[in-house]
Amino acid sequence: MDSLLPSARETAEMILLTLARAEENGATLTRDGLARELNVSSALPLQSLSAESLIALDATGTLSLTPAGRERARALLRRHRLVERHLTDVLGLDWTRAHEQADQLEHTVSAAEEAALSAQLGNPDTCPHGNPIPGTRAAAPTAARSLAECAAQTRGVIARISTETPDALRHLATLGLLPNVAVVVENQAPFGGPVLVRVGHSHYALGRDLAARIWIDLNR
Structure with a gap:
């Protein structure tokens, strides 16, 4: 390569x-x-x-x-997510734009710069979207499920959001569907219909593609 x-x-x-x-x-x-x-x-x-x-x-x-490819990919993923944290935590960039900006910057970050970034940020465990940073103690919760997979009346706390589309992230932020927010799956509409969820006292219908990108921890 x-x-x-x-x-x-x-x-x-x-x-x-x-x-x-x-x-x-x-x-x-x-x-x-x-x-x-x-x-x-x-x-x-x-x-x-x-x-x-x-x-x-x-x-x-x-x-x-392959195992070697996974190791290389995890190193790249670590760098990408550290850059995202730097953009949001240090530079104040909105979290909806962090991913696309990190895509542009990650290829230029050296190993020394990566180590300095991590230290400056306090060695964070997750990116701004809740996804685990490889090389830390964080890992995707074993009890995590996407909203699209959850049965009616499933309760949990949003652990991570795996969509990277700015418009989708802005939409979720508007609804208050953010990491560490409690959510209840009220119903799964039949025939591929929307997933109905409740956040606090608000009720929303999410398309299945988007619901599949929101992961909740069932143990929280």
């Missing part, structure tokens, strides 16, 4: 990050799905990652991280 041109190397890193996030959320991606998500047409980054045994491709076209 280090032999790639800078633009291709950044794309390869984004592929590793995307696969790591999918794995974190219990999802998988095909080669075609990854190309659509990242708007990547060149096969060169995938070929490079495969040649370095960082990713594997099965007979169905599903991509997965």
Whole structure:
């Protein structure tokens, strides 16, 4: 991967990050799905990652991280989430914009700068969206479930939000659906309908795609 041109190397890193996030959320991606998500047409980054045994491709076209790829991806994920915290905690950037800005900056952060960032921030466990920072004691709660998976009357506290779309994050912030906020799943509408939730005294209907990106800790 280090032999790639800078633009291709950044794309390869984004592929590793995307696969790591999918794995974190219990999802998988095909080669075609990854190309659509990242708007990547060149096969060169995938070929490079495969040649370095960082990713594997099965007979169905599903991509997965190898142990070496997972280690590299976790290092990238750590850097990305530390940059997000710096942007929100130190520079005061709104949390809805932190992800896309971190995407631009993470590729330029050295190992020494990463260590300094972590120390300056007090070695945080999570990013602004509640997702765990690799290399810390934090981990996704074992009892966490997405709102789309929860039965009616399930109660919990929002542990993390895995969407990275600014508009979606702004919408959730408007509704008060933020990390560490208590929420109740009131009902799951049939036939792929919305997920009905209550936050305090307010009731909301969430599309299933968005509900699947909100993870609650059932033990809190």
